[in-house]
Amino acid sequence: MPLTRPTLTRRAFVKAGGGLVVSLGLSSVLRGGIVTVEAAQENTLDATQLSSWLEVRSDNTILARTGKTETGTSAPAMYAQIIAEELSIQPESVSLVLGHTDKTPDGGYSAGFLGGAANLRKVAAYTYRALLELASAQLGVPIADLSVMNGTVSGSGKSVSYGQLVEGQQLDLIIPVSGDLPSIDPTNPIGITGLAGISVSGNPPTKAISDYTVVGVSHPSSGIPDIVTGKTKWSCDVRLSGMLHARMIRPATVGSTLVSVGQLDKSRFPNAEVVTRENLVAVLSPNEWEAVQAARSVAEDTKWTDWSGLPSSNNLTKEFRARDWGQPLESRGDVDKTNAGLANATKTISVSYEQPYVRHAPIGPYVAVADVSGDGTVTVWSQSSQPQGLRAQIANTLGTSVDKVIIRWLEHSGQYGRVTYGGDGAQADAAILSQIVGKPVRVQWTLQEDLTWSTTSPGWIADIKAGLDAQGSLIAFRSDWYSPHESDARLLGAVLAGMPTVTPKVELNNRLISTVWPYDKVPAVLEQGYSMPNLGADAPSTGGLRGNIMRTPYQRQQNFALESVINEVASAVGSDPIEFRINHTSNQRLIEIMKATAEEAKWQSRPSPQPDARSTGSAVVKGRGIGVIIRSGGHWAGIAEIEIVPNTGVIRVTTFVIGVDVGKVINPRHLKSAMRGGVVQGLSEALKEEVTFDSRNVTSNDWNRYRILTMEETPEIKTVYRSHDDRGMGGGGEAANALSTSAVAAAFFDATGIQPRRIPLTPEYVRTLLTA
Amino acid sequence: MSNFTLKVNGNTHTVDVAEDTPLLYVLRNELELSGPRMGCELGQCGACSVLVDGKEIRSCITRPSSVVGKSIITIEGLSELWAQRKSLSKTEAEEILHPIQQAWIDVQVPQCGYCQSGMMIAAADLLERIPRPTKEQIKDAFTNTPPSPHLCRCGTYTSIIEAVQRAANVMAD
Numbered sequence: 031m032p033l034t035r036p037t038l039t040r041r042a043f044v045k046a047g048g049g050l051v052v053s054l055g056l057s058s059v060l061r062g063g064i065v066t067v068e069a070a071q072e073n074t075l076d077a078t079q080l081s082s083w084l085e086v087r088s089d090n091t092i093l094a095r096t097g098k099t100e101t102g103t104s105a106p107a108m109y110a111q112i113i114a115e116e117l118s119i120q121p122e123s124v125s126l127v128l129g130h131t132d133k134t135p136d137g138g139y140s141a142g143f144l145g146g147a148a149n150l151r152k153v154a155a156y157t158y159r160a161l162l163e164l165a166s167a168q169l170g171v172p173i174a175d176l177s178v179m180n181g182t183v184s185g186s187g188k189s190v191s192y193g194q195l196v197e198g199q200q201l202d203l204i205i206p207v208s209g210d211l212p213s214i215d216p217t218n219p220i221g222i223t224g225l226a227g228i229s230v231s232g233n234p235p236t237k238a239i240s241d242y243t244v245v246g247v248s249h250p251s252s253g254i255p256d257i258v259t260g261k262t263k264w265s266c267d268v269r270l271s272g273m274l275h276a277r278m279i280r281p282a283t284v285g286s287t288l289v290s291v292g293q294l295d296k297s298r299f300p301n302a303e304v305v306t307r308e309n310l311v312a313v314l315s316p317n318e319w320e321a322v323q324a325a326r327s328v329a330e331d332t333k334w335t336d337w338s339g340l341p342s343s344n345n346l347t348k349e350f351r352a353r354d355w356g357q358p359l360e361s362r363g364d365v366d367k368t369n370a371g372l373a374n375a376t377k378t379i380s381v382s383y384e385q386p387y388v389r390h391a392p393i394g395p396y397v398a399v400a401d402v403s404g405d406g407t408v409t410v411w412s413q414s415s416q417p418q419g420l421r422a423q424i425a426n427t428l429g430t431s432v433d434k435v436i437i438r439w440l441e442h443s444g445q446y447g448r449v450t451y452g453g454d455g456a457q458a459d460a461a462i463l464s465q466i467v468g469k470p471v472r473v474q475w476t477l478q479e480d481l482t483w484s485t486t487s488p489g490w491i492a493d494i495k496a497g498l499d500a501q502g503s504l505i506a507f508r509s510d511w512y513s514p515h516e517s518d519a520r521l522l523g524a525v526l527a528g529m530p531t532v533t534p535k536v537e538l539n540n541r542l543i544s545t546v547w548p549y550d551k552v553p554a555v556l557e558q559g560y561s562m563p564n565l566g567a568d569a570p571s572t573g574g575l576r577g578n579i580m581r582t583p584y585q586r587q588q589n590f591a592l593e594s595v596i597n598e599v600a601s602a603v604g605s606d607p608i609e610f611r612i613n614h615t616s617n618q619r620l621i622e623i624m625k626a627t628a629e630e631a632k633w634q635s636r637p638s639p640q641p642d643a644r645s646t647g648s649a650v651v652k653g654r655g656i657g658v659i660i661r662s663g664g665h666w667a668g669i670a671e672i673e674i675v676p677n678t679g680v681i682r683v684t685t686f687v688i689g690v691d692v693g694k695v696i697n698p699r700h701l702k703s704a705m706r707g708g709v710v711q712g713l714s715e716a717l718k719e720e721v722t723f724d725s726r727n728v729t730s731n732d733w734n735r736y737r738i739l740t741m742e743e744t745p746e747i748k749t750v751y752r753s754h755d756d757r758g759m760g761g762g763g764e765a766a767n768a769l770s771t772s773a774v775a776a777a778f779f780d781a782t783g784i785q786p787r788r789i790p791l792t793p794e795y796v797r798t799l800l801t802a
Numbered sequence: 803m804s805n806f807t808l809k810v811n812g813n814t815h816t817v818d819v820a821e822d823t824p825l826l827y828v829l830r831n832e833l834e835l836s837g838p839r840m841g842c843e844l845g846q847c848g849a850c851s852v853l854v855d856g857k858e859i860r861s862c863i864t865r866p867s868s869v870v871g872k873s874i875i876t877i878e879g880l881s882e883l884w885a886q887r888k889s890l891s892k893t894e895a896e897e898i899l900h901p902i903q904q905a906w907i908d909v910q911v912p913q914c915g916y917c918q919s920g921m922m923i924a925a926a927d928l929l930e931r932i933p934r935p936t937k938e939q940i941k942d943a944f945t946n947t948p949p950s951p952h953l954c955r956c957g958t959y960t961s962i963i964e965a966v967q968r969a970a971n972v973m974a975d
Contacts, residue, residue: 102914443916710957
């Protein structure tokens with residue numbers, strides 16, 4: 031319950047820019063029942079004030095605020111539905127302020143949709159109760175006799191709308207919150223604490239899921255009409271008076287340091303200037319094309335030291351095998367019981383899986399504008415899925431108070447996890463350059479730069495042992511998973527410029543195993559995770575190939591190995607893959623979604639491989655395979671149907687059936703998009719993606735070399751989902767991408783009798799695999 | 803620096819830019835259009851596509867000199883294009899969307915949306931050539947039309963196919 035009765039006050043003055051500054055006075059924040067009093071912070075909203083979250087306007091519309099941003103999953107459409115549901119209004123009446131750090135209260139991961147949804151649901155629920163109290167007082171009708179429809183409160187023949195109740199005044203309410211905004215913390219494995227942001231606490235009465243009328247509808251995304259008409263203002267569209275365009279000149283190798291900057295030909299580039307700070311080199315100009323050409327010219331005779339400290343990507347597995355990984359950083363399960371189980375098994379399968387580096391590879395390379403103004407205010411215009419985290423980082427790098435930093439969020443291409451920790455990108459370049467030149471600076475990365483210098487999802491190897499009893503049941507399972515860490519949140523620009531930035535602490539990150547173990551009937555399970563610093567971590571200028579999380583992180587890679595081994599084991603005991611899974615789990619939701627997905631796929635129950643499996647020849651051979659995953663309350667199954675021509679190694683995925691049970695489906699249309707889009711990303715990883723590098727540099731630096739799925743390679747995708755009112759709400763934005771890999775690998779085995787233990791299944795690799 | 807007179811979305815503009823400035827930069831910086839976007843500057847992804855005399859070109863690898871005297875259309879000009887096709891008045895034109903834009907909304911195609919300007923341009927080019935394309939023809943157009951595929955990292959391809967078919971039905975009426 032809220033701590034105070036609702037009151038109405040004269041509308042607080044809101045600055046023209048929309049930034050609500052908590053003016054003189056103190057804000058109080060509840061922490062575990064003890065009210066502490068802190069000085070008001072500049073450019074920060076007080077999360078205990080309702081007005082920081084939500085305004086009821088006299089035209090009966092709602093303006094809501096959240097630090098979460100649009101990352102391409104239409105989460106804001108769903109936030110509007112959730113708010114509207116609790117307030118008994120239509121979602122069209124809700125508009126949202128997203129991301130700006132001085133206009134939104136909560137910070138937190140945009141990736142954490144459910145967390146943001148919970149915050150907004152509770153705020154709306156508190157507001158609903160408050161509005162009912164006000165209505166009751168105004169109408170002289172007890173709350174129990176009031177009902178609300180479309181923002182109008184009625185009872186005993188009287189009625190008043192929310193807008194009328196508020197009447198241009200501001201509804202004040204204390205919202206109980208806990209948590210902190212992100213801040214730099216050297217004791218944290220990523221170097222930033224508070225990334226989960228502020229949570230709204232308490233348990234206000236909320237609408238029962240079975241009473242929902244707005245949640246569950248395919249409410250359209252309000253941002254789409256502007257996208258298709260060209261009215262959206264993207265982060266790449268920001269133009270400021272006096273702004274300089276910048277192109278960066280990057281080190282010659284991952285470990286190069288600057289020897290000398292090339293000459294700028296002022297006769298060719300009269301308005302350009304070169305700016306350097308340690309290993310950060312840029313060419314600036316008021317004219318973008320001049321900046322581009324001048325940068326190319328200067329780069330040609332900029333001299334760097336040589337460095338060749340990477341293993342080539344062809345030797346990645348060898349490199350990982352040669353390493354002494356030490357003790358597992360995380361060990362989940364019973365070591366003795368599992369080792370005993372394996373020792374006593376009638377049959378043991380012992381296999382190794384691997385995958386090279388992959389990366390996020392958005393269509394739009396990094397771009398940002400920064401303005402470090404004379405009074406010390408730093409404004410950065412950028413996409414971000416963690417604006418408060420970015421804010422803390424920029425402040426830290428520039429040596430300024432976080433109060434002075436404002437992040438202005440705008441749309442950009444999807445980032446798929448690489449900015450979840452508030453790091454990376456063009457933002458640091460722009461802020462540093464602006465601080466140096468005293469003007470607004472726009473930094474646009476090139477595609478080659480982005481595919482070379484952004485963070486990656488590191489490669490890995492896994493050793494798995496599965497033990498079976500005489501009846502063919504899985505009785506012991508052990509997995510040891512080895513990969514460089516995924517928590518490098520450093521700002522590349524800061525690293526190159528020798529300026530402060532966070533330090534990833536590999537040894538502190540002990541949460542590597544991300545499987546949600548589905549097969550509870552297996553009595554002995556051990557999963558262990560081993561970590562190491564970035565490949566090339568000793569590179570003097572950049573810290574090597576920086577590892578970061580990527581859509582369905584850790585679980586995506588681990589699930590490929592896990593589900594593939596389950597398929598291998600099923601085959602070894604002559605069991606149909608779905609039957610085998612059903613026999614090893616009591617998870618009814620998982621069983622249900624497997625069956626529903628199988629039905630849609632017209633799955634024929636039989637063991638793999640198929641009776642006419644073939645690994646040679648020029649004729650097409652077909653196969654089908656399944657993978658499952660549980661994540662964030664979602665229960666998923668994915669079935670791939672493929673055709674292979676063994677002689678060419680070319681795989682064609684003909685159909686993919688993807689099923690999910692997320693409990694209550696908030697927005698069917700957007701769930702379907704997330705499912706289909708996720709399958710495409712997953713197939714791209716299963717068939718095509720690999721970051722290649724030699725001893726000096728990433729070499730897969732354009733779309734011909736870092737290949738992603740095209741429309742022609744996209745199969746028919748069938749989606750299976752049903753909404754349930756009694757299973758809560760799970761996340762749907764991730765996990766679809768994790769399924770494609772194991773499903774395709776299983777289908778490959780079904781078609782050929784050969785189990786792939788590595789992706790991507792490029793034609794070259796497949797030919798090697800089939801002729802080995 | 804040279805002067806170029808360009809006809810963009812029905813309006814005539816004279817710009818003073820270096821001869822080798824990519825058309826993409828001219829459209830975005832001199833004319834402040836936001837539809838065509840920077841993706842690769844190599845002609846590999848399609849994010850920068852615009853229509854020139856009804857045909858898709860990649861503006862990142864096109865020089866202004868090669869499009870002088872031609873009609874350049876970005877997504878900002880699609881409604882007007884359709885209005886002309888249907889002989890609508892200027893006021894009517896302001897109210898409507900091109901069937902491709904409407905289809906993109908109806909199907910809720912964009913996820914992050916960054917590639918979609920180029921996708922809609924490719925759709926406009928395709929539907930001009932093949933008014934009722936099959937799924938295979940759509941896939942072929944978005945993948946094999948030189949110089950390169952249209953890439954979408956969010957994976958909206960299936961939705962794009964549905965939207966193209968939807969737009970085709972409206973336009974062929």
